[in-house]
Amino acid sequence: MxxxxxxxxxxxxxxxxxxxxxxxxxxxxxxxxxxxxxxxxxxxxxxxxxxxxxxxxxxxxxxxxxxxxxxxxxxxxxxxxxxxxxxxxxxxxxxxxxxxxxxxxxxxxxxxxxxxxxxxRVLVPVREANLYEDHLRSLRAVRLAASLGLGLPGETRNALSHHARFLQAHLEALPARERVKEELSRLLLSPRAAWGFHLLERTGLLDVYLPELRLLVGLKQGGVHHLDGWQHTLSVLFHLAWLWPEAPLEARLAALYHDVGKPLTRRFDPEAGRFRFLGHAEVGAELTGASLEWLRFPKETVERAKALVRRHMDRPPEGKQALRRFYFRRHHLLPALPYLMAADRLGTKGVEKEAWEVLEAYWETLSEPLPERPLLSGEEVMALLDLKPGPQVGRALEALLLAQAEGRVRTREEARAFLLYWKGDGTNTPA
Ligand SMILES: Nc1ccn([C@@H]2O[C@H](COP(=O)(O)OP(=O)(O)OP(=O)(O)O)[C@@H](O)[C@H]2O)c(=O)n1
Ligand SMILES: [Mg+2]
CATH class of the missing domain: 3.30.460.10 (Beta Polymerase, domain 2)
Structure with missing residues (x-):
């Protein structure tokens, strides 16, 4: 009717x-x-x-x-x-x-x-059986709820949980990975992404679609962490979008996956009297890559998300020159990396203040943009240093660009002087 x-x-x-x-x-x-x-x-x-x-x-x-x-x-x-x-x-x-x-x-x-x-403003299936007519619909429910700001009444949640259990028992029924990727992307880009991923976990859909992240649920961390691994992840995702509403997909993926390496690297350190997760950023980057490739995310998105996960524990140094060098070496990850590092700190008790320090130092040191190309051309470098074409020319140009990034070289004149002192063995370019 x-x-x-x-x-x-x-x-x-x-x-x-x-x-x-x-x-x-x-x-x-x-x-x-x-x-x-x-x-x-x-x-x-x-x-x-x-x-x-x-x-x-x-x-x-x-x-x-x-x-x-x-x-x-x-x-x-x-x-x-x-x-x-x-x-x-x-x-x-x-x-x-x-x-x-x-x-x-x-x-x-x-x-x-x-x-x-x-x-x-609630989402209710036409009939529970309709969820089984297209198995993407349960994931779609969470995405629609998060992007349209709709509530999921208890009955809907129960229906989604039943469907998640069905999918766990019938993996052959899983929707095409491209469709899953599309829904997960739209969920991540929605303003209520953190809540959406919470719902995925509560309904069991996280187990179905992102089992590697499921291992974070209940993962005790200790130390500065007041939240378990999954609660912390949701908090970081929330804070990333709060600090940076325009955050692109790869930055949001990096927030979601940043600690995915923790369950595999968790060790109790008797000297420190707490758990440590040594190497979790590297392990996490590999897991991120495997997971996102499986879901058929574009190669470029996968590479960026992986690199952000790999670098999220790098500690920005003090001092303007050192910090410019630090960000210059990671310039392809800007501004996502400082935002991710800040969001990570906002999701951790007692270090929230560091979030603002990271961001302020980033904006201050980068108020003068990083150089895009060396002040001298390859030919000029070869003439100046009496070099033949070869890897040494590349190294000289790289050293020059780094010196420009640090603010030690600002003019072509200074560039020539810098290169005449440059020995090519790294002795005058601090690592
Ligand atoms: N798995 C699906 C996908 C779509 N639809 C129906 O097809 C319509 C249009 O689908 P689509 O444009 O994909 O979704 P929308 O609900 O319009 O949401 P959005 O455009 O935000 O994806 C939906 O409203 C719904 O009635 C459905 O029943 N089952
Ligand atoms: Mg539509």
Whole structure:
């Protein structure tokens, strides 16, 4: 039985014979701008062509056999699918009640419970069994809840836990890794990412999708740590986004994985009287790489996240020159690295003050940007030092660039003087 939910216009072009459905209507009712539009139609290809002739853009089949077409135009994505059965039957096959909506003749209609969920801002499956029709839906629930700010009532959580248990017992049912990666990325980039990962852990979905991180749950740390390994991880993720709301995916991944090496490196040190995790950054970087590669994250994202995990324990030195050298050597990880180091400290009791020190020192020392290229060219260096092309020229240019980064060399004149004293054996370039 379908119910009217709201009287309103659909503020996008709607081709003849096409009916707007799903998330876009939900977004409008929640006061958000839809990111993409979904339509059902008797003849999806014809509807898509009609939309293209009005809006322009690129039209291509997503799945010709199933009659799914996509039009990409002016920052919008329009998807067209065939209507199978009645509209009500279509809605009853969808994932969550507040997504089970369609628009017609200035009205949004939905299934029973959709308006209630929209008012209460909660996510409830159309039917628990629908979670099993597309096994990605439980993960999608957590992502939608975190990105739209929706609550998950007890029944929904129970349904997600049951589904997680099902997936643990039926690994062959796991959705394609690319789809998992997409949901995890969107969850991480959402404003409530830390809460979302907490939910993943509570429902058992963390076990299913990120078993290596599951080992942090309950991991006693001691020392300056007041939280277990997983609580600390969530706190770091929270603080990273708080300090740096624009943090890109690789920085968020690094926050999520930064201590993944701890369970494997935990040793009790009788002299210190506490646990230590020597080498956890290096071990963690390898685990991060393996995990993200498995999930098919792009190579560049994997490399950056790995490098951030590997470097997160490096201690920034004191003194402007030393600190500029430190960040110059890690310039491809800026500004993610100081933000990660600060977030790590904010998630640890007693060292919160250091977070501000790390960030202030970073901004202060880097107020003068790091150099991008040496002040002299390769030819000039060869002429000056009477060198033939070879590795020594590269070393000279590298030493010069480092001296520029440290602020010891500022002009071409100083660059020449620096190189004439440079012996090429590292004796005048402190490590
Ligand atoms: N696994 C899925 C994915 C989608 N849908 C349905 O298809 C609609 C459109 O899907 P999609 O655009 O992927 O998701 P949205 O809910 O719109 O959310 P977002 O666009 O933010 O991903 C959803 O609203 C829902 O009705 C579904 O039932 N099951
Ligand atoms: Mg959508």
């Amino acid at each position: 379908l119910r009217p939910i709201a009287h309103r216009d659909f503020p996008f072009y709607t081709p003849k014979g096409a009916i707007p459905v799903g998330g876009a209507l939900r977004d409008l009712l929640l006061g958000r701008r839809p990111q993409d539009l979904d339509f059902v139609a008797e003849d999806p290809r014809k509807a898509a062509q009609d939309a293209q002739s009005h809006l322009g853009g690129t039209l291509f089949p997503l799945d010709e056999e199933r009659g799914q077409y996509r039009l990409v135009t002016g920052g919008l994505v329009l998807d067209f699918s065939p209507l199978e059965g009645s509209l009500e039957e279509d809605l009853l096959k969808r994932d969550f009640r507040l997504n089970a909506l369609f628009w017609r003749q200035n009205r949004i209609l939905g299934i029973r419970g959709a308006d209630e969920d929209l008012n209460r």
